[in-house]
Amino acid sequence: MTVGRFATIEDIRAALKSKTTSAVELARERLDRIAASDLNSFVTVCEEDALAAAGEADKRIACQGQTGLVGVPIAHKDVFCTAGVRTTCASRMLSEFVPPYDATVVTKLRDSGAIMLGKTNMDEFAMGSSNENSYFGPVSNPWDATRVPGGSSGGSAAAVAAGLVPAATATDTGGSIRQPAALCGISGLKPTYGRVSRYGMVAFASSLDQGGPMARSAEDLRLLLQHMEGHDPLDSTSADVGPTPHETDGTGLRIGIPREYFAATVDDAAAILERLGHGRLEISLPHTAYATAAYYVVASAEASTNLSRYDGVRFGHRAESPVDLDDLYARSRSEGFGAEVKRRILTGTYALSIGYYDAYYRKAQRLRRLVRQDFLDAFETVDLILAPSTPSTAFEKGALVAPDETKDPTVMYAQDVYTVPASLAGLPALSIPCGIVDGLPVGMQIIAPHFGEDRLLSLAESFQRETDWHQRTPAVHGTNARASDTSGGRYSMEGRRGSAGSGGGAQRMQSAGPAMGRS
Amino acid sequence: MSDWESVIGLEAHVQLKTRTKIFSGAPTAFGAPPNTQACAVDLALPGVLPVLNGEAVRMAIVFGLAVEGDIAERCRFDRKSYFYPDLPKGYQISQLDEPIVTGGHLDIENEDGSTKRIRLTRAHLEEDAGKSLHEDYQGKTGIDLNRAGTPLLEVVSEPELASPEEAGRYFRTLHTLVRTLGICDGNLNEGSMRCDANISVRQRGSTELGERTEIKNLNSFRFLDKALAFEIERQIDVLESGGRVERQTLLYDAERDETRPMRGKELSDDYRYFPDPDLLPVMVTESMLDEARATLPELPTAKRRRYVEELGLTDYDARWLTVDPDTATYFDAAAAASGQPKAAANWVMGDVAAAVRREEAAWTRVPVPAAQLGKLIKRIEDGSISGKIAKSLFQTLWNDGGDVDELIGSRGLKQVSDSDEIAAIVRRVIDANPAQVEQVRSGKTRVLGFLVGQAMKASGGKANPRRVSELLQEALSGDAS
Structure with missing residues (x-):
């Protein structure tokens, strides 16, 4: 018996615990799915290693039962160094680079029992917001293959959204976790700068880079964070703050909505939060x-x-x-x-x-301090900040970049307008699904004070108990996927169970190509 | 030439003798096969991060205290960008705006014994680069990254050195200081201390500085002296022939004894310094200062003063003994063990130094422990052995080791001062040398020395020479009367 294509980690743990499936079966099934997928979300698939690790996991489960992430298949963004497995950063520069060491995050997740199925595609060196800047080609959005999945962690987001893996690691420098999570309709967390070690994560911008999880629920994000975070003596900027607690009850919080953000897209979400008993305040982030x-x-x-x-x-x-x-x-x-x-x-x-x-x-650094101060001031009066994750739903491939460099790059840069401020301030922020517009998912962003991940996740968990946006999935033929809302299903994918490594060229895609849902 | 004076400032690069590198756990030992002491961090593999070695910070603090500089409560590291094959990251981690030590001074001693205070601009921490090996690779360049990441303390002086001689004295004074502090091994031939020199010349009496040049990477006292002398002369020639000194960076070619403009990628017009986001600012706490103060050894100047004022050594001896901190340490131990600083100084500067030089031994590993030398000195003083026996005993100790008292006992070296025994020897010498005895009696007193020598020889060197002389004179005058 198998677990559903879009199962969460919690579902998978339950199935492993009850022995309704095995780690090997799970890995096999997902490796086949990856091979059959033509989203181009993976750069490298580690079939042999994954199956061997899954075999070990099954032995562990047989003697000790399922604990931690034992047997849970995941993928790593190809920015995390993996010993013996090429780590490309989606760049020709590193297309053949095989690191001799593991990133701390990779070590931690392996120690927790997670099974790495492969390395996901991304914008080259994590620079981009559409995953079109990859030496290995663009990634398709599972909701509409003509559209981008967002970036730079587009491969991880697409893989989770398409049910290829229940979770993946990602990195966020100016929005690279939150923006693709929003565009692919999944949950993504950028922890506080310093919460997760950067050792072995190929650097883009050292004072901003932060690794974090992508998954199908806030609950899963919390579980993954537990197995990624922690002080690392190999990273001087990693914080020695102890594990993220799990103590906030997530009720009666004061939610701030910045007047400088175009917040109409999160009006419905705000209303739901009010119904849940939270206060709603307008705040200002002037810079x-x-x-x-x-x-x-x-x-x-x-x-x-x-x-x-x-x-x-x-x-x-x-x-x-x-x-x-x-x-x-x-x-x-x-x-x-x-x-x-x-x-x-x-x-x-x-x-x-x-x-x-x-x-x-120097001027940019000064502005950065002012942006940070805006948040510190705001958190004097509110507990969390609610904002849109992105200015639009997933846009079409080629809309903002052209191979001949004729498009203004700052239009793409403007995609990060809602995610960049929290990055500059080093704050934890997540994006969770909060709606569907024209068949494409919309994300909402919640921002917390430094090291306020517990509060952040608690609110997201309570929102997801009340709504089912995070359970919506792109239509995939031949699977047990749940149908999306009525306007969904524009993208159909005829999955073919093939052996891993046979490539993913056998799928047919049809796209109705809805107009860009820019909000 | 007397119309011109030179103005020199030195930037000395002092390799700190930490066990591991400044930003990685790789060892710093010199001389290993290429690239065997470079870890992923030193190779700048993707994803690696620097972690500051606290020991390097401690050493910089110790230096700052010793030169009475200001130690910053908060300092930080910057990236200095340039491309060169032996610079793995494409930038060097250094300190630009916020060095760990600001100000301070070194006092150098002039020929006449007076001192001149040279102010320091700053001292900052940075990492060394690797080495480019241009030989042995047939038209290619080999890169050895063993040295990459070795901690350096760059000590920058104000341009207050007036001649190559002063620059040399400054560099030697610094060399002695960092060795005394135990923060650098001082092995110039291994590159443990190198310096860049800034030089300009001006009309004597002028207060304005002339245009300067910089000579890079001088790694011996001799090259520093020769390079500066050459460059000063070159600048004067340029100015005297109506030219202008061009601001440039030079290399000293020791083989041709000349300076030449440097060409190479290590030079850049713009290093694009900015704060390294991988490293947090370094906070120096009161307790770190206290800890460093507690470990601060006696500094060379204080040591010299103590030798003169408390031990009664001459200024010359005091200076001689304090140039090399290891020599001073050996002397201090020998002086303490013997209780006779002056005698200890004579031995250290005489027989010990000669043997050290001859055998190319290190002062830290003199085969005759200072305690044994002290005992040896004591035995001379208490009349147990003669000076001559002591010298040969020292050689024995050097070659074979052992204990002074045991050797005196087992080899029967104890000096004979017993009058009856010596009188018997004297009798035999008088009997055996009638002609010389006659000469002494007829007033040729210098022949007495010959007879003393014969008596010493007969005693196997063990007789107390003063006693021999006394008894001989007594016997000869007695015979005459």
């Missing part, structure tokens, strides 16, 4: 308008130096027959990096240069 600009300066500045190590000397892509050192550098980097990565390296290099440092980097 919101500057957040995106400040973010792109700070993040690009840090990225420009974080990516200096990719020089063709020690690892990564190396140009053929360089004539001298300059040629080695120039060609290795020109060939190895994609357009968006180059753009950010150039932007960051410029912002840090003599004569521009004060005008850009």
Whole structure:
């Protein structure tokens, strides 16, 4: 007997506990599903290792029963280093890079018994909001294959949304967990900066990068966070604050709604929260308008130096027959990096240069402090902040980026307008589904004070007890998926059970291509 | 030439002798096969992060205290970006705006014994780069990252050094200090201390600084001296022939004894410094300062003063003994064990130093422990052995080890001061050398020395020479009367 395609981790644990399924069976089934999928959500699938680990998990379950995440199949965003398994960051630069060590998050999840099925696609070096900046090609949104899943953790979001895995790791620098979670109709948590170790997570912007979970419910997010968080002596910026408690009852909270955010999309959600007994207050985050600009300066500045190590000397892509050192550098980097990565390296290099440092980097840091202060002031009067996750539902592939670089990149950057402020402030924030518009999921964002994950998750859990948006799924033929709402089912996928590794070319897709649901 | 004066400032790079690197757990030991002491962090593999080594911070604090600089309550690290194959991250982690130590001074001693105070601008922590190996790879460059991440304390002086000699004294004073503090092994030939020099010249009496050049990577006292001398002369030549000194970075070519403009990727017009987001600011607490203060050893200047004022050594001896902290440590122990600082100083500067030089031994591992040397000195003083016996006994101790008293006993080296025994020897010498005896009696007193020597020889060197001389004179005058 198998568990449903869209089972949560809690469902899977129950099935493993009751022995209605085995870890091997679960892994096998999902590996087949991954092989049959043509979402392009995986860069690398680890079939053999996964089945071997699942076998071990079954032995563990046989003697000790199911505990932790034992036997639960997951995927890692391909930004987390995995010993012996190539870690590409979806870049040509690292397309053949096999790390000799595991990221701390990878170690922790393995120790908890989770089974890694593979590495998910993403925007190159986590730079992007549509997953179109991948050396391995774009990822499709399971709700509509003509649309993007969001980014940069688009592969993880699409894989969870399509029921390929019940959960996946992801990273969020300016919205890379929350935005794709919203566009794919799943739950995603960006923890407080410092909550989850960054060791072994390939750096994009060190002062903003934060790993976190993507799953099908807030309850699952909490469970995953428990097995990802914790102080790490290998990461100086990881916080020594102890595990996230589970003590907030999630009632009678004061919910702030920022007047600077276009909050109509979360009106219904706010009404539900009011019905649940929470207070609703309008608040002001006056520096919101500057957040995106400040973010792109700070993040690009840090990225420009974080990516200096990719020089063709020690690892990564190396140009053929360089004539001298300059040629080695120039060609290795020109060939190895994609357009968006180059753009950010150039932007960051410029912002840090003599004569521009004060005008850009220093000013951006000042704005960052002001944005942070806005939140600290707001949290004097409210317990949590409710906001939209994204300015629109999933947009069509190619709508905001063009291969010939003719589109204004700042339009794509504006996708992060609602997620960037919490990133700059280092605050925990999550996105959970709160509606469907024209057949596409809509996400709402909740932001908490530093290390307020318990409160954040409690509210999300109570919202999900009251609503079923998080249980809506894209229509997938040949599975036991539940139908979505009446306007859903625009995307149909005829899954074919094939052996893993046979590739996913055999699916037919039909898309009714609804108009972009920009709100 | 007397119209010109030179103005020199030094940036010394002091390798801190921590067990592990400044931002990783890899060992720092010198001389291992290439790339065997570089971990994932040193190789800058994707995803790795630096973690600051607290020991490096402690050493920087100790230095700051020793030079009476200001130790920042809060300092931070910055990224200094440039591309070079032996710089794995493409940036060096250093300190720009907020160094751990600001100000302070080093007092250098002039030829005439007067001191000159050289102010320090700052001292900051940073990581060393790896090494590019241009030989042995047939047209390719080898990269050895063993050194990458070794902690450096960069000590920057104000431009207050007036000559190559002063610069040399400053560098030596710094060398002695960091070794005394135990924060650097001081092995220049292993690159443990290197310096960059800023030089300009100006008309004597002028208060304005001339345009300066910088000579990079001077790694010996001799090269520092020669490079500065060459560069000063070059600048004067340029100015005297109506030219202008160009601001540039130079390398000193020891083989040709000249400075040359540096070409290479290590140079950049813009290092794009900004705070390293991977590292938190370093907070130096009162308790860290107290701890460092408690470990602060006696500094070279204080030591020298104590040798002169309390031990009664000459200024020359005091200076000689304090140049190398290991020598001073050995001397201190020998002086304490013997209770005779002056005699100990003579031995350390004489026989011990000669043997150390001859055998290329380290002062930390002199085969004759200071306690044995102290005992040896005591035995001379209490008349147990003669100075001559002591010298040969020292050689025995050096070569074979052992205990002074046991050796004196087992080899029968105890000095003979007993009058009857010596009188008997004297008698035999007089009987055996009638001609010389006659000469002494006829007034050629210098022949007495020959007779004393014969008596010493007959005693196997054990007779107390003063007693021999006395008894000989007594016997000869007695015979005459």
